[in-house]
Amino acid sequence: MTIKTANLGFPRIGRHRELKFALESYWAGKSDRAALLDVASKLRAANWLLQKEMGIDVIPSNDFSLYDQVLDTAVMVGAIPSIYGWQGGSVDLDTYFAMARGSNGGHAACGHAHQGNGVPALEMTKWFDTNYHYLVPEFSADQHFELTSNKPLEAFLEARTIGVQTRPVLLGPVTFLKLGKTRDGSSAINLLDRLLPVYARIFAELAAAGADWVQVDEPCLVLDLGDEERQAVSHAYAALHALVPDLRIMLATYFGALGDNLDIVARLPVSGIHVDLVSAPQQAAAVLEKVSPQCVISLGVIDGRNIWRSDLAKLRDTILPLIGGRDHTTIQLAPSCSLLHVPIDVSLETTLDDELRSWLAFATQKLEELKQLSGAIDGSDIAVAADFRANGAATQARLTSVRVNDPIVAGRLVEIQGVEQKRHSPFAKRKDLQRRRFGLPPFPTTTIGSFPQTADVRKARSMHDKGELSYIDYKAFIERETAAAVRWQEEIGLDVFVHGEFERNDMVQYFGEQLSGFAFTRHAWVQSYGSRYVRPPIIYGDVSRPNPMTVGWWRYAQSLTQRPMKGMLTGPITILNWSFVRDDLPRETVGRQIALAIRDEVLDLEEAGAGIIQIDEAALREGLPLRKADWQHYLGWAVECFRMCTSGVADETQIHTHMCYSEFNDIMSAIAAMDADVISIETSRSKMKLLQAFAGERYPNEIGPGVYDIHSPRVPDAGEMKTLLDLAREHLLDDQLWVNPDCGLKTRKWEDVKPALVNMVEAARRLRLDLAGDKGRLARA
Numbered sequence: 001m002t003i004k005t006a007n008l009g010f011p012r013i014g015r016h017r018e019l020k021f022a023l024e025s026y027w028a029g030k031s032d033r034a035a036l037l038d039v040a041s042k043l044r045a046a047n048w049l050l051q052k053e054m055g056i057d058v059i060p061s062n063d064f065s066l067y068d069q070v071l072d073t074a075v076m077v078g079a080i081p082s083i084y085g086w087q088g089g090s091v092d093l094d095t096y097f098a099m100a101r102g103s104n105g106g107h108a109a110c111g112h113a114h115q116g117n118g119v120p121a122l123e124m125t126k127w128f129d130t131n132y133h134y135l136v137p138e139f140s141a142d143q144h145f146e147l148t149s150n151k152p153l154e155a156f157l158e159a160r161t162i163g164v165q166t167r168p169v170l171l172g173p174v175t176f177l178k179l180g181k182t183r184d185g186s187s188a189i190n191l192l193d194r195l196l197p198v199y200a201r202i203f204a205e206l207a208a209a210g211a212d213w214v215q216v217d218e219p220c221l222v223l224d225l226g227d228e229e230r231q232a233v234s235h236a237y238a239a240l241h242a243l244v245p246d247l248r249i250m251l252a253t254y255f256g257a258l259g260d261n262l263d264i265v266a267r268l269p270v271s272g273i274h275v276d277l278v279s280a281p282q283q284a285a286a287v288l289e290k291v292s293p294q295c296v297i298s299l300g301v302i303d304g305r306n307i308w309r310s311d312l313a314k315l316r317d318t319i320l321p322l323i324g325g326r327d328h329t330t331i332q333l334a335p336s337c338s339l340l341h342v343p344i345d346v347s348l349e350t351t352l353d354d355e356l357r358s359w360l361a362f363a364t365q366k367l368e369e370l371k372q373l374s375g376a377i378d379g380s381d382i383a384v385a386a387d388f389r390a391n392g393a394a395t396q397a398r399l400t401s402v403r404v405n406d407p408i409v410a411g412r413l414v415e416i417q418g419v420e421q422k423r424h425s426p427f428a429k430r431k432d433l434q435r436r437r438f439g440l441p442p443f444p445t446t447t448i449g450s451f452p453q454t455a456d457v458r459k460a461r462s463m464h465d466k467g468e469l470s471y472i473d474y475k476a477f478i479e480r481e482t483a484a485a486v487r488w489q490e491e492i493g494l495d496v497f498v499h500g501e502f503e504r505n506d507m508v509q510y511f512g513e514q515l516s517g518f519a520f521t522r523h524a525w526v527q528s529y530g531s532r533y534v535r536p537p538i539i540y541g542d543v544s545r546p547n548p549m550t551v552g553w554w555r556y557a558q559s560l561t562q563r564p565m566k567g568m569l570t571g572p573i574t575i576l577n578w579s580f581v582r583d584d585l586p587r588e589t590v591g592r593q594i595a596l597a598i599r600d601e602v603l604d605l606e607e608a609g610a611g612i613i614q615i616d617e618a619a620l621r622e623g624l625p626l627r628k629a630d631w632q633h634y635l636g637w638a639v640e641c642f643r644m645c646t647s648g649v650a651d652e653t654q655i656h657t658h659m660c661y662s663e664f665n666d667i668m669s670a671i672a673a674m675d676a677d678v679i680s681i682e683t684s685r686s687k688m689k690l691l692q693a694f695a696g697e698r699y700p701n702e703i704g705p706g707v708y709d710i711h712s713p714r715v716p717d718a719g720e721m722k723t724l725l726d727l728a729r730e731h732l733l734d735d736q737l738w739v740n741p742d743c744g745l746k747t748r749k750w751e752d753v754k755p756a757l758v759n760m761v762e763a764a765r766r767l768r769l770d771l772a773g774d775k776g777r778l779a780r781a
């Protein structure tokens with residue numbers, strides 16, 4: 001008997017982004033609920049039938065979501081904050097979308113995170129160390145849970161009507177609570193006993209309907225857990241087993257090693273355990289040794305986070321000795337995690353050259369690999385011999401390809417090895433020189449880079465991509481947009497300008513498309529959140545920058561104004577963390593290669609005359625390893641990469657960086673070590689609280705704490721922004737403080753952006769008046 005193949009989750013967006021278009025059409029009021037649900041059910045059916053046709057033995061259901069699986073769980077168990085007006089019973093679609101995106105108080109489908117009349121969306125944050133974002137469940141201390149509708153059961157039954165027996169997937173109760181937040185700051189884990197009966201009921205209904213297994217995802221088991229959380233895991237699974245002994249649980253862990261949680265996991269009364277052997281291959285032997293011989297072990301051996309074709313022969317040779325002594329009916333082969341994080345089908349990429357395409361495996365190809373691997377391990381499937389030969393040829397070709405190795409890049413890296421990466425002079429001296437060069441007023445105003453990516457801008461780019469608009473016409477169009485944005489910045493009196501990033505599709509993809517060693521795709525979309533997707537570039541070879549990437553656009557924008565125009569770049573760590581990275585080199589080496597490329601761009605911008613250059617590191621924190629013990633190493637090389645970008649510029653050149661998140665306390669020394677002259681950060685939603693982390697000696701350089709939450713179309717007035725700035729002045733020195741929004745404005749509309757920025761400039765003006773008053777008073781005293 002061949003070893004079983006199992007899948008943990010398939011991408012739900014559709015081969016041609018059908019889900020995005022159906023959602024956005026529904027939100028725009030252009031189609032109705034039935035049309036949306038019809039698209040959703042067709043996508044589910046297509047995924048199930050594809051997996052069935054491919055011969056996958058264990059096919060997941062309830063891996064589909066209209067927006068997010070964590071939100072689905074919150075809605076399913078009735079964790080719906082009172083502001084959404086839910087009265088009990090089943091939850092309608094508009095309440096669901098109001099939680100996802102906020103509502104304007106009328107038809108929630110308008111989908112904006114309005115405050116005031118409407119309701120704001122739940123907070124959103126990244127899913128472990130991926131670029132997927134989930135909605136953060138919100139609990140109260142007196143939280144009551146109830147089953148609103150058994151979504152896993154509905155999915156299970158729906159699959160059965162088309163002849164597919166599935167293993168429903170649920171987010172585990174401990175991870176669900178751990179990812180949530182309580183309004184009073186108490187530990188959400190305390191709510192476990194109230195939640196377990198709801199899970200037990202879901203399980204019982206599934207068992208009664210004929211489900212024999214359920215997949216319960218507990219990725220929190222790869223994190224550093226406290227004793228209370230570990231006890232919660234033991235307690236939860238003991239209780240669920242006692243309440244519903246007939247339903248077998250496959251406990252799925254992924255994104256890292258079980259490590260110090262292995263002992264408790266191995267003792268849980270579950271029928272199966274899935275482990276990620278791609279991110280943590282070192283745990284294989286210990287897991288196989290500790291987990292009881294009757295328990296099914298699902299080996300996550302195909303990378304669910306990256307897009308490289310697996311080396312199947314190598315995998316077979318690693319797996320065989322591992323499972324040698326074990327009954328093969330207790331082994332399953334699976335992707336390391338849900339395939340949500342990879343694109344759907346490499347065969348759609350008809351514009352990629354054949355060689356590169358032969359190195360890649362997207363979700364569909366990964367399932368093929370699973371089948372080939374299981375056939376090969378049992379030696380029963382003769383057909384796999386040919387597949388193995390093709391696989392071996394492709395993986396070998398990739399290893400030795402001249403496209404992958406660039407001796408010049410390798411040489412440059414050797415040259416800088418051991419050379420300390422730092423600016424010529426300390427910040428205090430640079431600050432002085434820069435102040436004289438730019439002559440900016442106190443509390444200088446600026447924005448983060450992008451202005452609205454309007455339908456017109458995207459349309460023009462799409463037409464240009466399809467060859468329907470010449471480059472000359474496309475460039476002229478983008479220049480007109482840029483010129484209008486520059487004129488408008490002059491009108492409202494901002495101090496430091498941006499060109500608006502109209503020419504960019506995405507802050508990472510744009511650079512990937514221009515760097516050597518990167519390939520980009522046409523259809524390889526991956527969900528980032530809700531209906532927002534990204535097409536991560538593929539880093540397949542040594543990285544270099546053949547030509548300047550931004551200098552022409554910067555030069556044009558600067559030619560329109562006397563005000564300083566920021567050069568605008570994405571930093572190496574963000575490019576790395578939001579790309580599919582080659583797996584034949586350490587990530588830090590690839591990071592250093594990208595840093596050299598960005599350094600070249602920085603120096604070219606400086607030579608062209610850019611006095612201020614911003615290097616965004618929006619994903620620096622995102623790349624933090626899940627276990628704290630690994631942070632130091634990551635932060636060490638990540639900071640060094642940033643400093644490689646900036647160490648070559650003159651003291652008079654002002655380096656900015658931008659990070660749009662609000663947790664800095666635990667990485668403050670690394671942020672300070674980046675030594676950017678100015679950092680802009682997200683602070684408006686936390687009401688400047690996080691500035692405590694930057695106060696005093698801890699952060700001597702300049703800071704722009706965001707005063708305007710760009711995630712909402714709501715327009716804050718000048719008084720509100722001034723209040724935030726007054727709060728900021730409690731923590732920071734006046735000559736440290738810049739005034740800017742939380743992040744770029746690409747997802748906003750001009751009608752929201754314009755009044756908000758006018759108000760922001762007004763807030764800075766009032767602050768300057770206060771300062772003049774303070775100084776006057778001081779002088780008189």
Ligand SMILES: CN1c2c(nc(N)[nH]c2=O)NC[C@@H]1CNc1ccc(C(=O)N[C@@H](CCC(=O)N[C@@H](CCC(=O)N[C@@H](CCC(=O)O)C(=O)O)C(=O)O)C(=O)O)cc1
Nearest residue numbers: 131458459461462505506507508528531532533534578747
């Ligand atoms: C800041 N964030 C980002 C993350 N990762 C990135 N790689 N980039 C980010 O900015 N991670 C964390 C957050 C996540 N946030 C977002 C926010 C917004 C988006 C988003 O808007 N995505 C767009 C796609 C962006 C893009 O690549 N656009 C291209 C292609 C546009 C397109 O679909 N064109 C159509 C034709 C359009 C027409 O004719 O009108 C087509 O090709 O068919 C572009 O502008 O050229 C989205 O639509 O989902 C993502 C993450």
Ligand SMILES: N[C@@H](CCS)C(=O)O
Nearest residue numbers: 448449450616618744
């Ligand atoms: N410069 C980018 C940063 C986003 S994190 C922008 O403004 O969109």
Ligand SMILES: [Zn+2]
Nearest residue numbers: 618660743744
């Ligand atoms: Zn940002």
